[in-house]
Amino acid sequence: MNEQPRIILSGGGTGGHIFPAIAIANEFKKRYPEAKILFVGAKDRMEMTKVPEAGYEIEGLWISGIQRKLTISNLLFPFKLLSSLWRSKKILKSFNPDVVIGTGGFASGPIVKMASSAGIKTVVQEQNSIPGITNKWLSKTVDKICVAYDGLGAYFPEEKIIKTGNPVRQDLLKIDAKKETAITKYGLDDEKKTVLILGGSLGARRINELIAANLDFFEEKGVQLLWQCGKLYYEEYKVYSKRKGIQVHEFLDTMDLAYAAADAIISRSGAGSVSELCIVGKPVLFIPSPNVAEDHQTKNAQAIADKEGAKVLKESELEEFFQKRIMQLLELEAMKIKLTHAIKKLALPNATSDIVDEVEKLMQSDK
Numbered sequence: 344m345n346e347q348p349r350i351i352l353s354g355g356g357t358g359g360h361i362f363p364a365i366a367i368a369n370e371f372k373k374r375y376p377e378a379k380i381l382f383v384g385a386k387d388r389m390e391m392t393k394v395p396e397a398g399y400e401i402e403g404l405w406i407s408g409i410q411r412k413l414t415i416s417n418l419l420f421p422f423k424l425l426s427s428l429w430r431s432k433k434i435l436k437s438f439n440p441d442v443v444i445g446t447g448g449f450a451s452g453p454i455v456k457m458a459s460s461a462g463i464k465t466v467v468q469e470q471n472s473i474p475g476i477t478n479k480w481l482s483k484t485v486d487k488i489c490v491a492y493d494g495l496g497a498y499f500p501e502e503k504i505i506k507t508g509n510p511v512r513q514d515l516l517k518i519d520a521k522k523e524t525a526i527t528k529y530g531l532d533d534e535k536k537t538v539l540i541l542g543g544s545l546g547a548r549r550i551n552e553l554i555a556a557n558l559d560f561f562e563e564k565g566v567q568l569l570w571q572c573g574k575l576y577y578e579e580y581k582v583y584s585k586r587k588g589i590q591v592h593e594f595l596d597t598m599d600l601a602y603a604a605a606d607a608i609i610s611r612s613g614a615g616s617v618s619e620l621c622i623v624g625k626p627v628l629f630i631p632s633p634n635v636a637e638d639h640q641t642k643n644a645q646a647i648a649d650k651e652g653a654k655v656l657k658e659s660e661l662e663e664f665f666q667k668r669i670m671q672l673l674e675l676e677a678m679k680i681k682l683t684h685a686i687k688k689l690a691l692p693n694a695t696s697d698i699v700d701e702v703e704k705l706m707q708s709d710k
């Protein structure tokens with residue numbers, strides 16, 4: 344194959360779409376150090392900082408999602424879409440990619456669509472068991488669709504689907520040897536148990552409220568907290584970092600170390616978080632977001648719980664069961680062993696490499 348493939352990656356809005364794209368880009372760079380890679384995202388969204396931090400260039404489109412209510416942003420949507428399609432055409436013409444890969448989110452719609460209609464090879468990667476609007480829209484015209492769950496034939500053309508799993512950043516694949524570094528990095532007490540709290544890439548209001556209401560409980564139990572509260576909530580919650588044994592972070596940039604430090608993890612069940620937690624293999628309590636399309640986070644979490652790989656609590660059950668469940672995860676040795684063993688079995692650690700294999704095959708084909 345050409346040693347200098349030209350690749351456009353596009354996905355964004357939330358970390359769940361950005362980090363898979365970065366993992367794929369890194370795998371390409373490993374295989375083809377001379378590869379030319381460009382990201383395309385949405386102006387003002389998380390990708391505009393996270394992608395340059397990962398060492399890649401990004402172009403931002405004027406695009407946003409459609410909300411379910413009447414807003415100014417919705418009224419502007421047709422104009423944004425037209426402007427983004429036009430801008431995408433220009434980007435494709437000047438960058439001249441061999442392939443365009445979309446990892447979901449509204450940011451990826453225009454560029455992947457324009458690439459398909461220009462006859463450029465295209466792939467989308469769907470992280471969830473129920474696809475988002477953008478990938479459904481793109482599925483008719485793209486060449487291949489890499490998925491992480493069975494049953495997506497209900498939404499996508501069956502002949503295009505390849506089950507690969509979700510791309511996970513390389514540094515998360517081996518965390519067992521990193522505990523000591525993690526304890527030093529986060530200044531934790533190695534005599535105490537650590538609970539890591541994750542609200543997905545943007546943070547979760549209900550989880551933050553729950554943790555704030557249980558700070559005395561954790562202190563009584565001698566448990567320290569590594570708490571990612573999200574950018575939107577940081578101003579409100581950072582004050583709790585003043586308490587001993589509690590660290591509040593807006594966003595964790597070294598997730599490998601955060602996972603390595605944890606004795607138990609409380610997390611939303613976005614697809615990327617779930618895929619990573621299977622690889623990490625620690626006791627997990629999922630609290631799915633009830634505010635996502637077709638309740639897909641509950642499905643993501645339930646798929647793991649059905650195989651006895653994690654515990655799940657709905658937001659409506661937190662009052663009654665939260666304290667009991669989290670202490671079980673920290674204290675019941677037999678349960679901990681059973682859960683970690685079962686969740687690890689569900690890991691698909693070769694996903695990134697399998698996706699890049701599929702993209703390579705497509706690039707070599709006549710289409």
Ligand SMILES: CC(=O)N[C@H]1[C@@H](OP(=O)(O)OP(=O)(O)OC[C@H]2O[C@@H](n3ccc(=O)[nH]c3=O)[C@H](O)[C@@H]2O)O[C@H](CO)[C@@H](O)[C@@H]1O
Pocket residue numbers: 357358359360362447470471541542543544545571593594595596598611612613614615616617619632635639640
């Ligand atoms: C509210 C919402 O719409 N959530 C969706 C979003 O989730 P969200 O954007 O939260 O994404 P995921 O749970 O899939 O992944 C979160 C990613 O952010 C990283 N991370 C998180 C916190 C942190 O401090 N540092 C950090 O690096 C994690 O390591 C992981 O790679 O996209 C997912 C994948 O399409 C969907 O399944 C979720 O339903």
